[in-house]
Amino acid sequence: MTITSAPRSSAGHAGSVRIGLLGLGTVGGGVARLLLERGEAIAREVGRPIELRRVVVRDLTKARDVSVPDGILTDDPANILDDPEIDIVVEVMGGIHPTGDWLRQAIRAGKHVVTANKDLVATEGAELLRLAASHGVDIAYEASVGGGIPLIGVFRQDLAANEVQSLHAIINGTTNYILTRMAQDGADYAPALAEAQALGYAESDPTNDVEAIDATYKLAILASLAFRTHVPQPEIYREGITRLRADDFRAAHDLGYVIKLVAMARRHHRGLGEPDAIEVRVHPTLLPRDVLLAGVNGVYNAVHVKGDLVGDVLLYGRGAGSAPTSSAVVADIIDIALNLNAGIANRVPFKVAGDLPRLPIAEVETRYYVRLWVADQPGVLAQIAQAFGDHGISIASCIQKETSGAPEGSAELVIVTHLAREAGMRAALDAFARMGAVREVANVLRIEAP
Amino acid sequence: MTITSAPRSSAGHAGSVRIGLLGLGTVGGGVARLLLERGEAIAREVGRPIELRRVVVRDLTKARDVSVPDGILTDDPANILDDPEIDIVVEVMGGIHPTGDWLRQAIRAGKHVVTANKDLVATEGAELLRLAASHGVDIAYEASVGGGIPLIGVFRQDLAANEVQSLHAIINGTTNYILTRMAQDGADYAPALAEAQALGYAESDPTNDVEAIDATYKLAILASLAFRTHVPQPEIYREGITRLRADDFRAAHDLGYVIKLVAMARRHHRGLGEPDAIEVRVHPTLLPRDVLLAGVNGVYNAVHVKGDLVGDVLLYGRGAGSAPTSSAVVADIIDIALNLNAGIANRVPFKVAGDLPRLPIAEVETRYYVRLWVADQPGVLAQIAQAFGDHGISIASCIQKETSGAPEGSAELVIVTHLAREAGMRAALDAFARMGAVREVANVLRIEAP
Numbered sequence: 001m002t003i004t005s006a007p008r009s010s011a012g013h014a015g016s017v018r019i020g021l022l023g024l025g026t027v028g029g030g031v032a033r034l035l036l037e038r039g040e041a042i043a044r045e046v047g048r049p050i051e052l053r054r055v056v057v058r059d060l061t062k063a064r065d066v067s068v069p070d071g072i073l074t075d076d077p078a079n080i081l082d083d084p085e086i087d088i089v090v091e092v093m094g095g096i097h098p099t100g101d102w103l104r105q106a107i108r109a110g111k112h113v114v115t116a117n118k119d120l121v122a123t124e125g126a127e128l129l130r131l132a133a134s135h136g137v138d139i140a141y142e143a144s145v146g147g148g149i150p151l152i153g154v155f156r157q158d159l160a161a162n163e164v165q166s167l168h169a170i171i172n173g174t175t176n177y178i179l180t181r182m183a184q185d186g187a188d189y190a191p192a193l194a195e196a197q198a199l200g201y202a203e204s205d206p207t208n209d210v211e212a213i214d215a216t217y218k219l220a221i222l223a224s225l226a227f228r229t230h231v232p233q234p235e236i237y238r239e240g241i242t243r244l245r246a247d248d249f250r251a252a253h254d255l256g257y258v259i260k261l262v263a264m265a266r267r268h269h270r271g272l273g274e275p276d277a278i279e280v281r282v283h284p285t286l287l288p289r290d291v292l293l294a295g296v297n298g299v300y301n302a303v304h305v306k307g308d309l310v311g312d313v314l315l316y317g318r319g320a321g322s323a324p325t326s327s328a329v330v331a332d333i334i335d336i337a338l339n340l341n342a343g344i345a346n347r348v349p350f351k352v353a354g355d356l357p358r359l360p361i362a363e364v365e366t367r368y369y370v371r372l373w374v375a376d377q378p379g380v381l382a383q384i385a386q387a388f389g390d391h392g393i394s395i396a397s398c399i400q401k402e403t404s405g406a407p408e409g410s411a412e413l414v415i416v417t418h419l420a421r422e423a424g425m426r427a428a429l430d431a432f433a434r435m436g437a438v439r440e441v442a443n444v445l446r447i448e449a450p
Numbered sequence: 451m452t453i454t455s456a457p458r459s460s461a462g463h464a465g466s467v468r469i470g471l472l473g474l475g476t477v478g479g480g481v482a483r484l485l486l487e488r489g490e491a492i493a494r495e496v497g498r499p500i501e502l503r504r505v506v507v508r509d510l511t512k513a514r515d516v517s518v519p520d521g522i523l524t525d526d527p528a529n530i531l532d533d534p535e536i537d538i539v540v541e542v543m544g545g546i547h548p549t550g551d552w553l554r555q556a557i558r559a560g561k562h563v564v565t566a567n568k569d570l571v572a573t574e575g576a577e578l579l580r581l582a583a584s585h586g587v588d589i590a591y592e593a594s595v596g597g598g599i600p601l602i603g604v605f606r607q608d609l610a611a612n613e614v615q616s617l618h619a620i621i622n623g624t625t626n627y628i629l630t631r632m633a634q635d636g637a638d639y640a641p642a643l644a645e646a647q648a649l650g651y652a653e654s655d656p657t658n659d660v661e662a663i664d665a666t667y668k669l670a671i672l673a674s675l676a677f678r679t680h681v682p683q684p685e686i687y688r689e690g691i692t693r694l695r696a697d698d699f700r701a702a703h704d705l706g707y708v709i710k711l712v713a714m715a716r717r718h719h720r721g722l723g724e725p726d727a728i729e730v731r732v733h734p735t736l737l738p739r740d741v742l743l744a745g746v747n748g749v750y751n752a753v754h755v756k757g758d759l760v761g762d763v764l765l766y767g768r769g770a771g772s773a774p775t776s777s778a779v780v781a782d783i784i785d786i787a788l789n790l791n792a793g794i795a796n797r798v799p800f801k802v803a804g805d806l807p808r809l810p811i812a813e814v815e816t817r818y819y820v821r822l823w824v825a826d827q828p829g830v831l832a833q834i835a836q837a838f839g840d841h842g843i844s845i846a847s848c849i850q851k852e853t854s855g856a857p858e859g860s861a862e863l864v865i866v867t868h869l870a871r872e873a874g875m876r877a878a879l880d881a882f883a884r885m886g887a888v889r890e891v892a893n894v895l896r897i898e899a900p
Binding site: 342 | 484488491492494495497592597598599600603604607608609610611612613678742745750752757758759760761762763764765766767768771773774776777778780781784785788789791792793794797798799801803
């Protein structure tokens, strides 16, 4: 046993809840600082002290913002996973390998787990929850989505009497910052991304955020909880924000919309005896300017839920960052410590009502915004309207503006459709591609309202 | 024992959780309907059936929207309070007497309690929570504030690692409906109230809502939780909405504000060794048009919290109504049923960190909006500015407009101040009262931003 080197602070008596922390980065540093500096307030919530017993880091020599007591830093995960005195393993290191294996080892050793790892929860969460249940330990993951915004507990418990009809969420702060800058400054995508990178809101390789991969992990977690089913992340339809242009923001604004990267899920009631289907998708979306979600700007996140009883509920806050995420991690630690006090685990069972089939993207119906460059000549609009009509798509509005900077002989056409099936839209776009008068389909965006 | 008359439905086996419902009005009817019609989904959340065993009503002969099984209606509360087979008493009858006594009797008999009764929780909640703890039973009251919006659980658990700095809430749907109509239609107070009454949003005697009494009960509950203290409802400073006029909405709009009835609480850090003070007040408030709370319209409610870790969090939804409130009541029932499954109670202790003194209203500092009718003659503005200056109040902006309908020789003056102490403002208003040139102080409103 290595615990003799652990500090014997006043919090170190036999009655404390002992934490092993995996990772000491942005979030881990925040969690360590809270446990070390806010011990009295946290102990008041739990009725006994929470002790930071061990911290596993990759590099022991690295300089860090947070100073932890002598002797608790280690680079060997066995010092946490094999220490029988550690009650709760808090995982804030990220990644799926070796993290998943380490957490399985912790669970098998009878340790409770708190994780902020959305990739892991989205990918292996169902398996980890089953494993935890079979070993009589808890696993909590409030920090995996939406930073400090209460979401997991809300879906698991507060809305439990509801059948959730839909959720629409802005759950990636990086892209929301970029889109907010594009909307407010008239900036194009590339300079807005560069600014976000300069400010540290976007990574040097921004793919995970701007291609909406991050958002699909978070949506997989939320939709699984909301619908009491398992939504595999790879099955979520996804489009990133890289094709958006200043022209799209200008046109959307003129039409009364804002453009946001929206992660959404919706239940479809089907015939008697048939299970409900769900659609799950993440893509740039035109939102009417007057809906609350349209006012969520900068790095803020929000989730708009419709339950059949509560109606509309919106939860808003900072979706990332050291302090907000640490707030959620420590709330989970407190919750598990309360279970430890009561001598219980798995108080709120992991519930799957059944497998709900996903609605194929081709069957999804939305309104569309289509921005086209067409030949500036008579009869073109008629051809386009005809192509839409051939595929069952009805035009709600059409704007052709004289645009400075338009290529010679070209005109920009912005069309908003009534509800149309994705399959029909794709067929219409194929028809445009064969049409000499359509020079370019600049963008096709879906229009939604929560 | 009277339980032989209870129905022996399929849900009536020994393993069910048995509910006694006090009240079958708007919320009670919604709860009964959910328990009767959504039994399968609720049982899936709990792992066993929830049985509606008994319903106490005042008048057995009254026609009702919801039909309950034969034999479970009774007008004798003893049929619930003395029935040893009832696990959870759900109180949706309202009022403090005899409700409080009945719940104390239930708690002493070892029954858990779910209540939607804000008046009772605000007035006797601390006592009931202590009594419940001493008898090893749970008391849950999510439905007492904000209908189906998750609030109680959020303050008790999700934000537990935070020191809450402030909360700003729109928590009375009736007044928010009236103020929304006044803002959108340019209506005056009396017709907007009459419309709310015609639609059933306001009662025939609207005092409890329009004088902000209802909001003080809700704020007492939220602020007590947020600051881990006890905020007595009578100590909350309160002003109603009856003095607001169409002219105030017009002037506020011109200045870039909306007017809302805001219930707010704020922590004040004081000197070393001194406990923090808190201010708690409910009054019509000018909110900058671009804050999220300003976009909360109609019967919707929202709470904007600032925590020192999470930063800004907003929770939004329907604050009242049968279905949203029933959603919260049933979530509480499910939560207690999960505790029953685990054989525990009082898992989350009722925590009071200490008594935080209230900041006297005279010491409160805000910006102010002051609308005056003054004599339309030279030197008046100088006199007013002098009176403000004499009491340490600095003017940020001043608008004098030619108004149609102004009394002969009078002019309307709208002044916005910088931060000023309430005591200073009251002294300035006293000075105006002695000033012949000030014909009328039409309204004085505080300006806040969450």
